[in-house]
Amino acid sequence: MILHQIQTSTLCDNALNTCLRYIHPNDSILLSGDAVNCLLQTQWQQRLAAVNLLVLQDDIQARGLQKRIDDIAAKMQPQLFHIIDYSNFVEQSLKHNKVITW
């Protein structure tokens, strides 16, 4: 069970795409930094729909995206979509067997 951390924009960097090629069904993805912006795109909402997804709250709020991401989250499966703070990020890194930062 791996926590995959994506920090970069999907429009600039292939990190999320590469991660999805190698992800195991029991793994989770954490979106942080510019990576949170991918949730605005339908194609990424669809590609991430079946993945346990964690999104860093400060990076959503910093970008003024809270309302938009809440609306998008309402369309995703609630048990697979989690907005987390740094403290929870720390605990999630321990709950998973390792963290890969792509």
Next chain:
Amino acid sequence: MKSLAIVFRHAPFGHTSGREGLDLAMLSASFEQQVSLIFTDEAVLHLLAGQTPEQAGAKDYLSALKALPLYDIETVLVCAESLAILGINASELSIDAQVVTADLITQTLQTVDEVLVF
């Protein structure tokens, strides 16, 4: 001893990440860690023969790839899908490496203790 997988995902020379990842791989192996290398996306281009890094302003760190067996780095995995996208045949690789499916890379990432991506 821990098992480490070092993943290369950036093209050679445009970035120094390939060079700095390879430094870490060799150093880890000399510290008796069990090291596997995984080349994916444009990083598979590191493995093409006949490159002249100096012409791109880079140090020739690719020649170090030939020394991997001396460091007991025997697992070198190359993503078959990435090779196919770039039109490269397994026979064109400059070093002894295993061309593998995404599933095998998934398994390797699950099995090792830590993964570092460059």
Next chain:
Amino acid sequence: MSKFIIQVNGSVYGSSASFRALSFCQNVLANGHSIINVFFYQDGVTNSNALTCPASDEINMHAKWQAFAKQYQVPLINCVSAALRRGVLSEQEANENGKSHWNSDACFTMGGLGELVVGIEKADRLISF
């Protein structure tokens, strides 16, 4: 309680990775865990540059790492070869390389990649930014 090693590859300015790394470190300690060391590699070594002078209304990641290390006694380690290549030198490296100036702050120790590897061996988790 778990032991973490943190790797920072993001630069002191121009990337937000270093900021997230520091926030993560603060929360590691707040949650009662420990940090073996914070290892700066690739462009991350620029975080030790004491000559970083952002405007007073801008975030100063160098100063923030320095304050964090002082408050919690967490070792900050620069990869020396990554640092030298990027013009980040401590007084000792400046002397050894015939340079009359240095910029790496004393709260960052210069070390080899071996310190990262040994740290990974001891840690429960490696987290890179």
